[in-house]
Amino acid sequence: MPNLRVTDLPAGFRYAARAAGIKKSGKPDLAVIVADQPAVCAGTFTTNRVVAAPVILTRERIRSGLCQAILVNSGNANACTGEQGLADARRCAALAAEALGIDKQLVSVCSTGVIGVPLPMGRFEEHIPALAAELDGEGLDAVARAIMTTDAFPKVAVRRVAAGGRECRIVGLAKGAGMIHPNMATMLAFVLSDAVLDAATAGTLLGRAVERTFNRITVDRDTSTNDTVLLLASGAAGTPPLVADSPAGETFAGALEEVLQELAKMIVRDGEGATKLVRIQVEGAASEADALTVARSVATSALVKTAFFGADANWGRIIAAAGYAGVEIDPDRVRICFDDVPMVENGLGLGAEQEVKATAVLKQSEFTVTVDLGLGSGSAWYYTSDLNYEYVRINADYRSLRQC
């Protein structure tokens, strides 16, 4: 986040972050985002049947359509922690409400980190009051850092939007590098805006944007227990109320999707061990749903992902992954390109000369694989990373060596 200026940030929010000793590394691990007034709120959450305590609590809290503070910790997911975990999540929210002088029903909590270990409540008791005393309008970068676990870099994206004659701003921050697969990835994302929205509109726009961004990335096909995306709109920009499917609403929705897409791509680029960001673009499917199924199948194939690591234009693995996706395929119609280099026509490889060019594409850190099924007009995409030694190293040793 090299060039983020305070003037890029939506009005009406303050931030604070600390190293509270939840992570063994001593790095920042506790943060709060506070709206000056109760903000309109919408959220999307993990689809895992095993749901972490903070997700249970936050899902319940935001039903009101309002949220004034998000308390978030890294280093401990508060997942698989039973009744105690839920009581701890409630206690964290209550501590934050007390320190901030706001209604505890307006506090959402998010946690990310190791599963199955109770929250070290003493750390929260000690550090939440201090956090509340350190709030300022410039601390967003510190929050983005405090929510990192195996992330190599903080993830922030901003957009300015002219909506209904007024300018409003959107900023998103996210964490996530492993256990990344929709719906949804092991990720937290917070999106803040000073636009004027009602809760229903916020929910609609967030849902649509998540579907086309965070729900189309994969690092390892593992869906976490803690995934949460929250959108808070402070209304401080004084735009007219934005409504879905209106011109101003569409403009805002476009910017919102751009923010989420930028964050989603950062997550894949920061995928555990990832050296490449690859867009799998499926065209010519019988339907959009079929296209998405094929894109997901190719994007999650371990063999395709290791071939990306090896810069091997192994189109046979791509066509095989399309073939086992479970939807209609006619191999004889398949066309595959690496960026603009055709490699397969009518299901047949185009030979050594094309392969040399395709290999050059695969050596780049970012490229697109287009799979045209030649059946209809359905299209969809997915972002994925390569699978390599570093992913194995990180995940074989996660708890013993990193404890982040």
Next chain:
Amino acid sequence: MPNLRVTDLPAGFRYAARAAGIKKSGKPDLAVIVADQPAVCAGTFTTNRVVAAPVILTRERIRSGLCQAILVNSGNANACTGEQGLADARRCAALAAEALGIDKQLVSVCSTGVIGVPLPMGRFEEHIPALAAELDGEGLDAVARAIMTTDAFPKVAVRRVAAGGRECRIVGLAKGAGMIHPNMATMLAFVLSDAVLDAATAGTLLGRAVERTFNRITVDRDTSTNDTVLLLASGAAGTPPLVADSPAGETFAGALEEVLQELAKMIVRDGEGATKLVRIQVEGAASEADALTVARSVATSALVKTAFFGADANWGRIIAAAGYAGVEIDPDRVRICFDDVPMVENGLGLGAEQEVKATAVLKQSEFTVTVDLGLGSGSAWYYTSDLNYEYVRINADYRSLRQC
């Protein structure tokens, strides 16, 4: 296959294998299995929509319920090779039929290896006649070696069965190490018996046994285009005709399942890079189908598999993988054991002392993870391997370095 004796082999079959130059390595890559008389035959094939030419041909050929010869090559899958691929497969069968002096409709062909490259037909033209001249009743081991690609060892299993007052024998041979996921794995398996069976019974018994063996293993969740299992019964043992669900039929079916299970476990143990063979046993599911879904989800999780490699008793990843399987789960009822070491009760970890014991289990090369959902009586299992550096190495460089 250290202790295989000729007397363990079913009567009525002969074998030959050669290095025909299809593999760049110069290792054996072409083999034939021939029955003295047309044998009763049943088969199961890949569920991938992209189907290799030899699978298309063999599926068609065995509809008659009879097969006298299987011609198999490694080093080239003859997949994604279009009309030419199908013509090549037919030509291979015709060459074998001519050399063996049998009806070409009785020849099945199987191929495994690189996708998307035409078969080097000159090699087949040259070597098939020589192969036919080298047939003998003891060459099964050579065939098992000639079908290897990334396999580290040949895979053979044998059983003797007393059925209806006569002894018959079953021998199975298989290849497979990567692109392993049902339905079915990148694998070929040939099962030969001298029992007397009709084609319908052979199909029923083979289908049941495959469902409980080859369809419950995974190395990398990638389903190949070439998977084929063929069962040939020569009838040379002179048993009474075996019928499914009769006592003799059940005895035979039990032995058949044992042969397939032994081969299936060998494939996982030989999974690309694998250092561990892990049985995921799910108990207490609402139904057997749910149990299988959860077992598959845990067995295919990259995070679970890397934790196995790291001997990390990271039960949070197991419970998360159960949670995203898509079936009913009540996390508060989940119980997890590593072999006989309980690690989770009622969804909660049992602490550091148990973890020390669990870690000792995970350091073994073979163990069972039992996940009891506490909901019903459905149970199922899956075999999987660990995911590690060597898998990445093998698959990032497959075509450039190994070409096997």
